[in-house]
Amino acid sequence: DIVMTQSPDSLAVSLGERATINCKSSQSVLYSSNNKNSLVWYQQKPGQPPKLLIYWASTRKSGVPDRFSGSGSGTDFTLTISSLQAEDVAVYYCQQYYSAPPNFGGGTKVEIK
């Protein structure tokens, strides 16, 4: 099984500042047939289901604000919120879909400082 490890567990960022969340997989999730990384990022606000933000590690889902960006390859990935807004307070999860079971990271809670 591929183990997904996120860091930090939580972070507090001032409004308008950058938030950076890291995700590491225990083995590469690079899909050789298309040279893309099988990794997604979700946002989960309190009392709500997760919402897909980014797939293939760096492709933003339609309608997701461009302050959200994903980067990385192989085993190391990053979700960046370039300018934190109040509505971005949430828990963020990475998940690999390279192989079963499709494990999630433990989540990173983002709060306002």
Added chain:
Amino acid sequence: EVQLLESGGGLVQPGGSLRLSCAVSGLTFSNYAMSWVRQAPGKGLEWVSTVSSSGGSTYYADSVKGRFTISRDNSKDTLFLQMNSLRVEDTATYYCAKVVPPSTYYYDHWGQGTLVTVSS
């Protein structure tokens, strides 16, 4: 608008059974694989099971294999999860989620979830 609406959760004793349903609207249900993902109170997300678009292929997490059965009724646009031999550690909110093709394992639409509590 795509909508997924779970039902069937509740309180059950250890060893008991429960059947969850997920009614889907706003898309051609039979075109998409579907999954169940759960979240224990205050914890992270855990994939439970996936069924192919036709229902012919099913996949399970080791933690539920042999106890849970996923199925679907494409004539009624409904996904099911039959949960038997329930354990305290199965307590969670269970979400149904639509798989993004051609992958098998990531999700662009989720229901609001139904809470399953296993307790004596």
